[in-house]
Amino acid sequence: MRRLIVVSAVGALALAGCGGTSDEPAAGGEKGGPITVAANDTACEIARGSADAGTSVFNVTNKGQKVTEFYVYAPGDRVMGEVENIAPGLSRELHVELPAGSYETACKPGMIGKGIRAAFTVSGSSAPLTDDAALAAATDSYARYVKSQTDALQTKTEEFVTAVKAGDVDKARALFPVARTYWERIEPVAEIFGDLDPRIDGREEVTEEGMKFGGFHRIEKDLWAAKPDISSDGPIADQLLTDVKEIVTKAQAEKLSPLQLANGAKGLLDEVASGKITGEEDRYSHTDLWDFNANVEGSKAAIAALRPVLEERDAALVKTLDTEFTNVDTALAKHRAGDGWKLHNQLTQADLKELSDAINALAEPISKVAAVVSKK
Incomplete structure (x- = not known):
């Protein structure tokens, strides 16, 4: 879930200046090579502001003091690719397939706000990755998974709203x-x-952006209040269901790139690390382990769709992924409670560290999947 915050008019102008790009090649920004991104708490320096159509690789280094994120947006803030949870001093790569068009890049210090943005232009043409039959089969397989999950999401949301x-x-x-x-x-x-x-999924911080706090977490707050009162939540529930139905329609129509599967598998683990381990996501109900398990299952599904390609191109990586997924499942299984999970506030610091270590161990090999997928 992406969090949002207000940037003042003066601050926005200052940040826009910091986020400027140049079409001149810079270190690490040679035409056709990886594009370096130097991010800190007030700036987002992109080595160049253009690329040829096809797969672009952004090498993002966080030189600030806050955890950051990096996004590539199409018009309408449609997310083409993202990397989250980039800790100070660390670097992450984003492999993203971009057809010709106009885009924006964005760094998000503190993982909040609209980000420090700059224009990015893609020109020319390139055969899509799905021209590879195995990659096309992977995206078709994952599309079937998305349909099954979104159908169930709508059904269960209807029951919840009722x-x-x-x-x-x-x-x-x-x-x-x-x-x-x-x-x-x-x-x-x-x-x-x-x-x-x-x-749908915004935490209470969305009010800082001027957005109305609604969706799942607004109702969660009322359900788990000291004296639960959902008598006035009908309109919030109706809007939640309307938004979920819209997501279902759009998700089932979306034609995903194989790199979106690879990046999504890693992004789901970032969700665990940044929200579920900390207990920040479901702060009122403490049902974070349900989300934790679902994120891991979603990551597995993306990797399963890509598995034939990965086995052909890097069998050793597949073996490592299998081992680390098993280790995560084993660590999580200790906290089963009936058909569900223990509450987050029932876990010890030792429990949380074990879960965090298992996720981090899995995240490292999953971060290599996109590079394998983008090989030609």
Whole structure:
């Protein structure tokens, strides 16, 4: 879930100046090579502002003091590619397939706000990665997974909304983590479509952007209040269902690039690291482990779709991924409770460290998948 914050008019002008690009080649920005991005807490320096159509590689280094993110946006803030959770002093690569057109790049210090943006232009033409039959089959396979999950998301959200509007607190509480399971499995796809993600899944911080706090987490807050009261949440629930139906329609129509599968598999682990391990995501209900498990399952599904390609191109990487997914499952299984999971506030610091270490160990090999997919 992407968080948002206001940038003042004066600050926005200053940040826009810091985010300027140049079409002149710079170190690490040679035409056709990786494009370096030097990010800090107030600037986002892109080595060049243009590229040829096809796969672009951005090498993002965080030189600031805050954790940052890097995005490539198409018009309408449609997310073409992103890397999250880039800690100070670390570098991450983003492989993204871009046809000819006008885009924006954005660094997000603190992982909040609209970001420090700059124009980015792609020209020429290139055969899509899906011209490879195996990669086309991978995207078709994953599209079937997205359809199954979004169909279930709509069904379970309808049940959740019905319970909220009926004032049935116990039933709504039981359905809250179940409905969100389907959302969390396909969240990288849902995040493509501009403000729909924060409308559905925005935490309370979205009010800092001037957005209305609604969706799942607004109802969650009322459900788990000291004295639960959802008597006025009917309109919020109706809007949630309307937004979910829109996501379902758009997600099922979306033609994904194989690199979006690879980046999404890593992005789901970033979601775990930045929100679920910390307990920040479901701060009122403490049902974060439902989301944690769903994120991991969604990551597995993307890798499963790509598996035939990965086995052919890097069998050793597949073996490592299998091992690390198993290790995550083993660590998480310790916290089963009936058909669900323990609450986040029932976990010890040792429990959280074990889970975090397992996710980090998996994230490292998954970060290599995009480079393997983009090989020709």
